[in-house]
Amino acid sequence: GAVVSQHPSRVICKSGTSVKIECRSLDFQATTMFWYRQFPKQSLMLMATSNEGSKATYEQGVEKDKFLINHASLTLSTLTVTSAHPEDSSFYICSARGGVLYNEQFFGPGTRLTVL
Amino acid sequence: EDKVVQSPLSLVVHEGDTVTLNCSYEVTNFRSLLWYKQEKKAPTFLFMLTSSGIEKKSGRLSSILDKKELFSILNITATQTGDSAVYLCAVEPFGGTSYGKLTFGQGTILTVHP
Numbered sequence: 001g002a003v004v005s006q007h008p009s010r011v012i013c014k015s016g017t018s019v020k021i022e023c024r025s026l027d028f029q030a031t032t033m034f035w036y037r038q039f040p041k042q043s044l045m046l047m048a049t050s051n052e053g054s055k056a057t058y059e060q061g062v063e064k065d066k067f068l069i070n071h072a073s074l075t076l077s078t079l080t081v082t083s084a085h086p087e088d089s090s091f092y093i094c095s096a097r098g099g100v101l102y103n104e105q106f107f108g109p110g111t112r113l114t115v116l
Numbered sequence: 117e118d119k120v121v122q123s124p125l126s127l128v129v130h131e132g133d134t135v136t137l138n139c140s141y142e143v144t145n146f147r148s149l150l151w152y153k154q155e156k157k158a159p160t161f162l163f164m165l166t167s168s169g170i171e172k173k174s175g176r177l178s179s180i181l182d183k184k185e186l187f188s189i190l191n192i193t194a195t196q197t198g199d200s201a202v203y204l205c206a207v208e209p210f211g212g213t214s215y216g217k218l219t220f221g222q223g224t225i226l227t228v229h230p
Contacts, residue, residue: 032216043204043220044159093158097216105216107158 002028004096006108013084014116021079021111023094029074030096034105035067038091050077074098084115118143122205122221130229133195137224139205140187147210149188150218151179154202162190162203195228202226 003026013019023033032051036044048064050056050071058064068080077096081088091112095105119142129135141149148166152159163172165181165188172179176195181188192199202225206218 034216034218043222044206044218046217046219049217095218104161104164105218107152107160110158 002026002096002104002106004030004094004106004108006092006094006111008111009109010112010114012114012116015085016083018080018082019084019113021081021092021094021113023077023079023096023108025075025096025098025106028096029098030077031074031098032096033071033077034095035069035077035079036093036095038093038110044093047079081113084113086115089113089115118207118209118219120205120207120219120221122203122224124224125222126225126227128227128229129195131196133228134191134193135195135226137190137192137203137205137226138187139189139221141205141207141219141221142186143207143209143219145210146183146207148208149181150206150208151188151190152204152206154204154223159204192226195226197228197230200226200228 005024007022035047037047038044046059047062048056048058050069052071052074056069071077091110093110094108097105121140123138148164150164151162163179168183176193179190202223204223205221
């Protein structure tokens, strides 16, 4: 199967700072990447969809100015949480699809964000 | 709005038992239903189901879809402690801007005791 990596795996930051999370498809070209958020004991909630070279599409209730998504290449998408607050603390997971395995989504290992 | 409901929310069994996890859904323009296993990290893919009545099997796990009644089940036979995880069901719609957007259920927390 295809491999998706995320970096960092864990980040702790102070309230008011910005945090960037990277999602990379290692062995395929990801034409579409998805960003999910998962709060403790809850399921995954889709935040946004990004297609390479175009603006991300955000789900209802997700602030696009707070969660900046860039998908500048076929192997990299970034999520920047701007002016993070404690309520942004969550598990952020990306997934990617593309290439010959287009029917499947492959998930990254996730990034645990803690905002103090 | 697409909706996925899983039951039970949690289940505790002993090794060797057989479990059945349920997933019911409502989705506009159904394309597929997917099952994932989530341990401490991100979900790992188990099955993708697109057609009714065709069982998919992988070792001790199997799953089937009923598109008329809008549900799916995931069976695990001869459970092992390594099966302890959260099992997530998700649906994917067809077409346009919704393509690939997964709606997840709440998950079933399975705990297998030795």
